[in-house]
Amino acid sequence: MSDKITVPLADPRADLASLRGDILTALARVVDSGAYILGPEVAGFERALSAQLGVTGVVGVGSGTDALVLALLALEVGPGDEVITVSHTAGPTVAAINMTGATPVLVDIEPSTYCLDPAALEAAVSPRTRAMLPVHLYGHPADLPSICEFAHGRGIAVIEDCAQAQHATISGRMVGSFGELGCFSFYPTKNLGAVGDGGAIAATGDKLVERLRRLRTYGWAKPQYAELALGRCSRLDEMQAAILNVKLGHLGEAVEQRRKIARLYNEAFADLPLTLPVEREDCRHVYHLYVVRSDRSAALDQHLGGLGIGTGRHYPFPVHVQPGLAFGARIPAPLTVTETIVGEILTLPLYPSLSSEQQARVINGVRTFFGKS
Ligand SMILES: Cc1ncc(COP(=O)(O)O)c(C=O)c1O
Structure with a gap:
């Protein structure tokens, strides 16, 4: 091994160098605004990403892992339920299922795309299956048309793990818009990377969008601030949203x-x-x-x-x-x-x-x- 890596595996600082000035201007705007939690930057980013994906709404959260957990909670997945996913993925995909108390059911992948093999679903599905969680690994879409046909025909929801595949498409349609929910990570080396942690959930249907908005902020529902569900505190940071607004355009x-x-x-x-x-x-x-x-x-x-x-x-x-x-x-x-x-x-x-x-x-x-x- 050479002492000095001169071609790093990833270089998020170099990736954003050409946008540095715009990013610093955006950060100053947040500092001067006084709106530090769920302010105009988060709202603007959610609208822009939602329009790009063609979904009902996007809800910005603290990380890609939180996006997966909150997506599962929004579907009321919990103990006694099963969620089908792959073993060949980043750990958080499966950790998120474990965190809800549900059971991960691990299936094999296609040798060509390294994504969930739809042919493995028949042997994996059970009366306890509540959701499928395919991962668009490395940036290639999983075979969502087949997976959604199988799942939706049985009343099972599909949550897409889009952490590695932002902007990927199938027949011109963006990933994250096929399942009921699509989860994104803005980890700095991701295709749309923040300067810190961040994540988002794309949702189809007003009810899911509303539920996710509550779940990310303690379970609160305005105006009473009553905790309608056991929520978390996991909001996309206003500073990160300002950076993502700059980067989304590029x-x-x-x-x-x-x-x-x-x-x-x-x-x-x-x-x-x-x-x-x-x-x-x-x-x-x-x-x-x-x-x-x-x-x-x-x-x-x-x-x-x-x-x-x-x-x-x-x-x-x-x-x-x-x-x-x-x-x-x-x-x-x-x-x-x-x-x-x-x-x-x-x-x-x-x-x-x-x-x-x-x-x-x-x-x-x-x-x-x-x-x-
Ligand atoms: C496939 C996959 N799912 C989920 C995650 C979790 O994202 P985050 O690191 O933002 O929590 C990652 C990121 O490492 C990932 O690659």
Whole structure:
């Protein structure tokens, strides 16, 4: 491993450098406004994102994890209920289900997109299934048309985990607008990243929007301030919303830049013994993470580290082997694909501010590992 990583895996500071002036102006506006909680910045951001997604409303919350928990609570998911999701995901997807007292039911993924395999649902569904929680992993949409058809035909709700896929589409329609609820994270390295924590829930139907607004603020309902439900305190911060308002206007360009770099990588690696990301015909992949697979991924990882190139593994341990997450989970069928790919995956640097020189270094680094110039 080189002492100095000169091509980091992610670089959120560089990603926002061109917007720095606008961001500082927006932050000063908040400081001067005196409206520090659920003020005009949060309301404006919720309206703008809601219009972009084409949903009834968006409710800004404290993080992507809170978005998932509150979405489940808004559907009144709790002890005795089951929620179907995947084991190959970031831990918070499953932690959120555990936090409500419901049972996670873990199913396998498609080997092409690494997202929930709709063919696994039949064996997983039970009379206790209250919701499905597909994850649009790495920025590629899960097969929502199939998942929603299966779920909605049985009266089961769909919550989309869009933390890694903001701006991804299926047949031109944005993810987050297919299920009853769509959950977003604004963790700084995400496609729409804040300068701190933040999250949001997109909801279809006035009742869900209203319920989420109460749940994020103690369960209060105005004007009486009576606690109508057991709520939380999880509000999108006004400062973060001001930053997100600046960045939302540039999200399309940022995603296009990610897609451009992904195309370049795909071409440069086409002759190598690597499994490259796929983009399903009707889908738009937003490349939050560029993940390749190889049976030599550990050696490739070391080789790139030696060249000062940052890499990652998303994720080195599937949820079902992590004691802190897997407790109480039901696993109706073997997770064969999940267990096969976990030792093969490697994430390469890809983000909007990655310079041409850095892109060339990643490409050369990978190619020289396989003995190609
Ligand atoms: C798929 C997925 N779900 C949920 C989360 C949780 O988001 P946050 O870190 O904002 O709580 C993340 C972020 O790491 C994620 O990648």
